[in-house]
Amino acid sequence: MKRLFPAPWLSVALIVLWLLLNLSMSLGNWLLAILFGVLAPLLMAPLRPLPVRIGKPMTIVRLFLQVGRDVVVSNLQVFRQVWAAGRKPPRSAFVRVPLDLRDANGLAALSMICTVVPGTVWAELALDRSVLLMHVFDLDDEAAFIAHFKTTYERPLLEIFQ
Structure with missing residues (x-):
């Protein structure tokens, strides 16, 4: 599941943001929002920073x-x-x-x-x-x-x- 959704909260946020910015709940906007919400984190996963270990x-x-x-x-x-x-x-x-x-x-x-x-x-x-x-x-x-x-x-x- 982590390979398909490397950042699930980012996917959800992108879907919601897409729908809010377009001010439309049409089927086409839902499909584009889901497509964008799934593909953007997948394509940008290599750009994510390394995990941070914070001391002190x-x-x-x-x-x-x-x-x-x-x-x-x-x-x-x-x-x-x-x-x-x-x-x-x-x-x-x-x-x-x-x-x-x-x-x-x-x-x-x-x-x-x-x-x-x-x-x-x-x-x-x-x-x-x-x-x-x-x-x-x-x-x-x-x-x-x-x-x-x-x-x-x-x-x-x-x-x-x-």
């Missing part, structure tokens, strides 16, 4: 709170830097951060963190997942930034995903 759930809470704090602080810093850009331009730079994290789910979480925190952009990941290239909006000290990034974000993700 309290680390997730601490990381979530830290990222929330960093988002607020970084927003204020970037705002101040943009406001004063005429007097003191930002020192933007690309930084290569060596990574210990190799888990695909952990790297996905790290990429989301980089996207959410203003002033940092995930630019490139080495093929062997050993180095992350990031663009930093205003960089004072590269070594301090790398140490902060690894301690604040990578280490908790290592605890959670590995």
Whole structure:
């Protein structure tokens, strides 16, 4: 049964969504909804992420709170830097951060963190997942930034995903 319906709740959700979006309960819409609800999860099953084993759930809470704090602080810093850009331009730079994290789910979480925190952009990941290239909006000290990034974000993700 699992081979025919790899994600049964997704199939049900797709069928319901199809019928709701089409605002019709005709036989043709039911057939298309069922066809879509069965075939879409089957065709996309290879794209599903690997199962996640989470260790240390309290680390997730601490990381979530830290990222929330960093988002607020970084927003204020970037705002101040943009406001004063005429007097003191930002020192933007690309930084290569060596990574210990190799888990695909952990790297996905790290990429989301980089996207959410203003002033940092995930630019490139080495093929062997050993180095992350990031663009930093205003960089004072590269070594301090790398140490902060690894301690604040990578280490908790290592605890959670590995």
